[in-house]
Amino acid sequence: MNSPYRDLPSVDRLLADERVAPLRERHGHEAVVQLAREILEEYRASIEQSGSAPPVAVVDVLLTRAEQLRPSLRRVVNATGVIIHTNLGRAPLSRATIEAMQRVSVSYSNLEFDLEGGRRGSRFSHLESLLCRITGAEAGIAVNNNASALLLALGALCAGREVIISRGQLVEIGGGFRIPDVLRQSGATLVEVGTTNRTYTRDYAAAMTDQTAAILRVHASNFRVIGFTEQPSLSELAALARARGALLLDDLGSGALLDAARFGLHGEPIVQDSVRAGADIVLFSGDKLLGGPQAGIAAGRRGPIEEMRRHPLSRALRMDKASIAGLAATLEHYARGEAETEVPVWRMIAETGEAIGRRARRWSRACGAFGLASEARSTVGGGSLPGEELDSVVCSVDPPGGDADAFAASLRAANPPIVARIQDGRVLLDPRTVDPREDMHVEATLRALCGAGAAGTGLAGGE
Ligand SMILES: *Cc1c(COP(=O)(O)O)cnc(C)c1O
Numbered sequence: 001m002n003s004p005y006r007d008l009p010s011v012d013r014l015l016a017d018e019r020v021a022p023l024r025e026r027h028g029h030e031a032v033v034q035l036a037r038e039i040l041e042e043y044r045a046s047i048e049q050s051g052s053a054p055p056v057a058v059v060d061v062l063l064t065r066a067e068q069l070r071p072s073l074r075r076v077v078n079a080t081g082v083i084i085h086t087n088l089g090r091a092p093l094s095r096a097t098i099e100a101m102q103r104v105s106v107s108y109s110n111l112e113f114d115l116e117g118g119r120r121g122s123r124f125s126h127l128e129s130l131l132c133r134i135t136g137a138e139a140g141i142a143v144n145n146n147a148s149a150l151l152l153a154l155g156a157l158c159a160g161r162e163v164i165i166s167r168g169q170l171v172e173i174g175g176g177f178r179i180p181d182v183l184r185q186s187g188a189t190l191v192e193v194g195t196t197n198r199t200y201t202r203d204y205a206a207a208m209t210d211q212t213a214a215i216l217r218v219h220a221s222n223f224r225v226i227g228f229t230e231q232p233s234l235s236e237l238a239a240l241a242r243a244r245g246a247l248l249l250d251d252l253g254s255g256a257l258l259d260a261a262r263f264g265l266h267g268e269p270i271v272q273d274s275v276r277a278g279a280d281i282v283l284f285s286g287d288k289l290l291g292g293p294q295a296g297i298a299a300g301r302r303g304p305i306e307e308m309r310r311h312p313l314s315r316a317l318r319m320d321k322a323s324i325a326g327l328a329a330t331l332e333h334y335a336r337g338e339a340e341t342e343v344p345v346w347r348m349i350a351e352t353g354e355a356i357g358r359r360a361r362r363w364s365r366a367c368g369a370f371g372l373a374s375e376a377r378s379t380v381g382g383g384s385l386p387g388e389e390l391d392s393v394v395c396s397v398d399p400p401g402g403d404a405d406a407f408a409a410s411l412r413a414a415n416p417p418i419v420a421r422i423q424d425g426r427v428l429l430d431p432r433t434v435d436p437r438e439d440m441h442v443e444a445t446l447r448a449l450c451g452a453g454a455a456g457t458g459l460a461g462g463e
Contacts, residue, residue, distance in 0.1 A: 004047045004051070004052050004053045005044065005047060007053060008040060008043055008044070008053065008058065009040075009058055009059070011033060011036045011037060011040065014036045014058060014059055014062060015032065015033070015036065017059050019059065019063060020032065020059065020062065020063070023062075023063070023066045023069075026069075027066065027069040027070075031069055032062075032066065032069075035062065035065060035066060035069065036062055039058060039061050039062055039065065040058065043058060074416065074417070075416045076088060076416055076417045076418070076419055077416055077417065077418040077419065077434055077438050077441065077442060078419055078433045078434065079411075079418055079419060079420045079421075079429040079430055079431075079433065079434050079442065080419055080420065080421045080430065080433060081376070081377070081378035081379065081392060081394065081421065081428070081430030081432055081433055082378070082379050082380075082381035082382075082433065083345055083348050083349060083378065083379070083380050083381055083382070083432070083433055084254075084287075084288050084289070084345060084380055084381045084382025084383075084384060085381055085382065085433075086174065086175075086381070086382050086383070088419060090287040090288065090294070090382055091287045091288065091290070091291045091292065091293075091344065091345045091382075092344045092345075092435070093291075093292065093293060093326060093330070093344065094291075094329070094330060094333060094342050094343055094344060096329045096332070096333070096342065097292060097293065097326045097329040097330045098326070099329070100325040100326055100328065100329035101293070101322040101323070101325050101326040101329075103325065104321050104322060104324075104325040105321070105322050109321055109325075111123050111126075111321045111324070123318065123319070123321070123324060124141055124142075124309055124314075126324055126325075126328055127140065127141075127142050127324060127327060127328055127331070128140050128141070130328060130331045130332070130335060131297065131299050131331065132299070133335055134257060134272075134331055134334050134335055135257070135271050135272055135275050135282070135299040136272050136275045136276060137275045137282070137299035137300050137301070138300070138301050138302045138305075139299070139300065139301065139302040139305035139306070140297060140298065140299040140300070140305065141297075141298050141305055141308055141309055141314070142286065142295045142296065142297045142298075142319055142324070142327060143295070143296050143298075143314065143317040143318060143319060144294070144295070144296060144317045144318065144319055145285065145286075145287075145294050145295065145296045146251070146253065146255075146283055146284060146285040146286075146295075146296035146297075147173075147177050147182070147296065148296050148313075148317035149283045149284075149296030149297060149298045149317075150182055150251055150283055150296070151182055151185060151186055151313065151317070152298070152308050152311060152313045152314055152317055153249055153281050153283060153298055153304075153308060154182065154183060154186035154187075154188050154214075154216075154249075155185075155186040155187060155188075155311060155313050156304075156307045156308045156310075156311035156313065156314075157213060157214060157247060157249075157281075157304055157307060157308070158186065158187075158188035158213035158214050158247075159186060159187035159188055160187055160188070161188060161189065161211050161212065161213035162188070162189045162190075162191045162209065162211045162212045162213060163183060163188045163189065163190060163191065163212075163213060163214050163215075163216050163249075164191045164193055164204055164207050164208065164212060164214070164215045164216070165179065165183075165190060165191070165192060165193070165215075165216045165217075165218065166192075166193055166194045166199035166203075166204075166217075166231065167192050167193065167194050167195055167196055167199065168194060168195070168196050168197060168198075168199055168220070168225060168229075168231065169216075169217065169218040169220065170192065170218075171218055171220060171221075171222075171223070173221070173222065173253070173383060174222060174383060179216075179218055183216075188213065189211075191207050191212075193206075193207045196225070197225055197227070197228055197229045197230070198228065198229060198230040198231075199230065199231055199232070200230060200232060201232040201236045201237065201240060204232070204237065204240055205240055205244075208240075208244045208246065212244065212246045213246060213247065214241070214246055214247040214248065214249050214280075215237055215240070215241050215246060215247070215248050215249070216249045216251065217234065217237060217248070217249070217250045217251065217279075218251045218253075219250075219251060219252045219253045219254075219269055220386075221252075221253035221254055221383040221384055221386070222383045222384075222386055223386050224267075224386045224387050233277070234248075234250060234273075234274060234277040234278070234279060235277045235278055238277055238278030238279060239278070241280070242278070247280040247281065247304060248278065248279050248280050248281075249279065249280065249281045249283065250274045250279035250281070250282045250283065251283045251284075252269055252271060252274060252282060252283060252284045253284060253285065253288065253383050253384065254268065254284065254285060254288035254289040254290075254382065254383060254384035254385075255271055255284025255285055255286075255288060255289055255290050255297065256268045256269070256270050256271065256289040256290075256384075257270070257271055257272070257289075257290060257334050257339065258270075258289075258334075258339055258340065258346060260289070260349065260380075260385065260388075263349050263350060263390065264388075264390070265349070265380065265385050265388045265390070266388060267385065267388065268289065268384055268385050268388075271284055271299065275299060275300070279300065280300050280301050280304055281298050281299070281300035281301070281304055281305070281308075282298070282299050282300055283296065283297070283298050284296075284297055285297075286323075286327050286330075288382045288383060288384055289345060289380070289382075289384050290330065290343075290345075291330060291339070291343035291344060291345035291346060292326060292327045292329075292330030292331070292343075293322075293323040293326040293327055293330070294323060295319055295323055295327050296317075330343060344435075348432055348433055349380065349390065351432055353391050353392065353393060356392055356393050356430075356431050356432050357373065357393035359431035359434075359436070359439060360373040360393040360394055360395045360429075360430075360431050361373045361393075361395075362439070362443060363395035363429060363431065363439070363442055363443055363446060364395045364396070366442075366443040366444075366446040366447040366450070367395065367397050367446050367447075367450040368450050368451070370397050370398055370399060370400055370450045371395055371396065371397045371398075371446070371450065372395075372396055373393055373394070373395060373396070374393070374394060374396045375391065375392070375393055375394075376392050376393065376394040376396075376423075376428060376430065377389035377390065377391065377392060378390045378392040378430055378432045378433070390432070392430055392431075392432050393431075394428040394429060394430045394431075395428070395429040395431070395446070396426050396427075396428050397426060397427040397428075397429070397446070397450070398425075398426055399426075399427055399449075400449075400450060402425075404422045404425050404426060404427050405422065407427050407449065408420055408422055408427050410449050411427070411429075411445060411449070414441070414445045416438075416441070418441075418442060418445060429442065429446075
C-alpha cells in the first residue's frame with residue numbers, strides 16, 4: 001500500500017515546477033522555500049489526523065498562498081468615481097510631491113538644522129512661510145493629521161476651560177472620530193448651545209463666561225442639514241469672541257484652497273475666507289481637497305500658533321520629514337497658481353465629461369456585449385461636499401453570468417486590483433478617478449473577464 005506521506009512532493013520538486021519559477025523571481029527564493037516547507041508541514045499534519053492527503057495538489061496550494069507574500073499595502077486602481085476615497089488612501093500625489101518626498105528620504109536633510117547658523121533648527125520652519133503666503137494667515141503649523149491638529153489646538157489653548165459649540169456641529173467625522181470625545185481628551189469642557197438645526201449668535205453670547213476659552217466651529221463635512229436652519233456667519237462669531245476675550249477656532253475639515261464652485265460644486269468653505277473672516281485658528285487636512293500627503297494644518301494668529309508649537313503634544317503629533325517635503329511641494333503648486341493642472345485631486349475635479357466619455361466608451365467596447373457607456377455621477381468624497389456631484393460617464397457592465405458581486409471581486413483580484421462600484425445589479429467603472437496610464441490595464445482586465453464570461457465559463461468559480 002502507498003504511504004500518503006511518500007506521495008508528497010519534496011521542496012526541490014516543488015521549486016522545479018515551472019509555475020513556481022515566477023514566484024521565486026517576485027518574492028525571492030528564501031520566502032518561497034519557507035512557504036513550501038510550511039505547506040508541506042500542514043499536509044503531514046492533515047495526513048496524520050485523517051490518514052490521507054487533502055485532495056488538492058501541493059503546488060496549487062503554494063501558488064494560491066504565495067499571494068500572501070505580496071506586501072499588504074498595495075497600489076490599487078480607483079474606478080469608484082469617488083475622488084477622495086478614504087478607504088483607498090485619499091489624495092494621490094503630484095509628481096513634484098513624490099519627487100520632493102523621495103529627495104529627502106534617500107539622503108540626510110536639514111530637517112531640524114539651521115544651515116546658516118550651523119545650529120539646531122525646527123522642523124516646523126519649513127512650511128510656515130508657504131502656509132502664510134497661501135492662506136493669508138500670520139502663522140501656521142502642520143502636524144500628523146487634522147484630528148491631531150484639532151486635539152493639539154484644544155489641548156494647548158483650551159485645556160481646563162470651556163469650549164462652546166453648536167449642537168448642530170457635534171459631529172462624527174468617520175472612523176469613530178467624534179468632536180465631543182476629542183474635546184474630552186483635550187481636557188477642555190464642552191458647552192453645547194442652540195439646537196440641531198438652528199443656532200444664533202445670541203446662543204453663543206449667552207453661554208460665554210470667564211471660563212470660556214474658545215468658540216469652536218466645525219464644518220459639517222460629511223452630511224447636510226437642509227430646510228429650517230440657521231448658523232451665524234464666521235465674522236459674527238469672530239466679533240463676539242474678540243469682544244469677550246475668547247478665541248475662535250474653525251475646523252474646516254477638507255480645507256479647500258481653491259473655490260470648488262467653479263466646477264459646479266457648492267458649499268465647500270475656503271481656507272482663505274476663514275482667515276479673512278477673523279478666525280484665530282483655521283484647521284484643515286492635507287490629504288483631502290488640498291491634495292497632498294496626510295497632514296493637519298493650523299493657520300492663524302501668531303500667539304496661539306506659538307502656544308500650539310510649544311505644547312508637548314506637538315512633539316507627539318509631529319509630521320515626518322517625507323510628509324513635510326511633500327506638503328511643501330503640494331503647497332508650491334498653489335503658490336505658483338498651477339494647482340488646477342498639477343494637483344491630481346483638482347485635475348480630476350476639473351476633468352471634462354467629454355474626455356471621460358471617450359475613455360468610458362473604450363472600456364465598454366472591451367466588455368463586448370456586456371458593457372455600455374452611460375451617464376452617471378462622480379462624488380468628491382473624503383468628508384467634503386456632501387450631496388454635491390459631478391456629471392460623469394461610466395463603463396457600465398451587466399456581468400456575464402449576472403453576478404455583479406462576483407464580477408467586482410474578479411476586478412479586485414486583478415494585479416493591480418481594480419475597485420469598482422455596484423449599482424442596480426451592474427458594475428460601474430468611472431474613468432474620472434483612474435489615471436489614464438492605467439487605462440490599458442483596466443481594458444485588458446475587462447476584456448479577459450468578459451471574454452471568459454462569454455465563453456460560458458462563469459466568473460464566480462473562475463478565480
Ligand atoms: C476629515 C475631518 C477631520 C479629520 O481630519 P483627518 O485629516 O482625517 O484627521 C476633522 N474635522 C473635520 C470637519 C473633517 O472633515
